[in-house]
Amino acid sequence: MTEKPSAKIDKGTIGFDWEVDQDPQAVWAALSTDEIASRWLSCKATIDAVPGGRVRFGWGDEETTEGVVTAVETGRILEYTWEQPGEDTSRVRWEIQPADGGGTRLLLTHTDLTRPQDKVKELAAGWHDFLDALVAELNGTSHTSRHDELLERYAKS
Template sequence: MIAAIRKSEGTYIAEFERSLKHPAAKVWSFLTENEKLKLWFSELSIDNLVAGGIIKFDMGDGSFEEMTILEVHPNSVLEYTWDKDVVRFELATVDGGCKLTLIEKITSLNDHTPRDLAGWHVCLDVITALLDDARLENRSEKWKIWYERYREAVDAQAWID
């Protein structure tokens, strides 16, 4: 399902939801343990998992962009800066597993927004596949499909504004 995109108090909110048949602690490990994080977002690594700690984004050229952890509650909430935006993962225990919600607070819509949203969408699909001991084939093809859908969604949101 495509993320819901809405405007709220001068910012945009993209909200993704996944119902997972796994306990929150297992899902949390994929969000916070570097060896598991690398499986779905190879450029990210966590230096210190505390509020004020740093998540590094490997730019691939020997440099790193540092993102600040804003909020962390084990097995529940991880929030950090993402350039000028904020990314928040929330886990809620439900019967038979947990609900994973990814919220991106976007300062302004631009040409890069659909790329990021498609990327997050595929990342969540990869996490789901990893948890299910499956494999998501051809991530780049999946990304292209979702990119078109998010480009349309962002264009529609910009039109509404």
């Protein structure tokens, strides 16, 4: 696998700008379809991709993230709040664009983070691993988590 760029982390914002080989429609389906998102996020995902719709990501009894869809442009933009118990309420925004020469440019921006910088870096490592899993899902390949390796790498950045 070709290594994708690390997150840009700045003042409570995490940003990824990746190109993937699949078409924008496949990427949209992976972000907005419960069954597909559940596979690459390794959780029970519920995504009602309409303005005001609810999102819920359940990783068992111990960790659940919920939110409300705040922006949708079908096939292009999906944005929702990210509410974790005991953490800040933040915002996740996915943007899908056709890439030059084919494939998709995928931008993930997680904003409004007020948690300490080390916790922001942990979240960035988690998103990076999830994006690796998303690419594997799109390519029909398996994903081996690199979460611990990414945690270490982001902690040093």
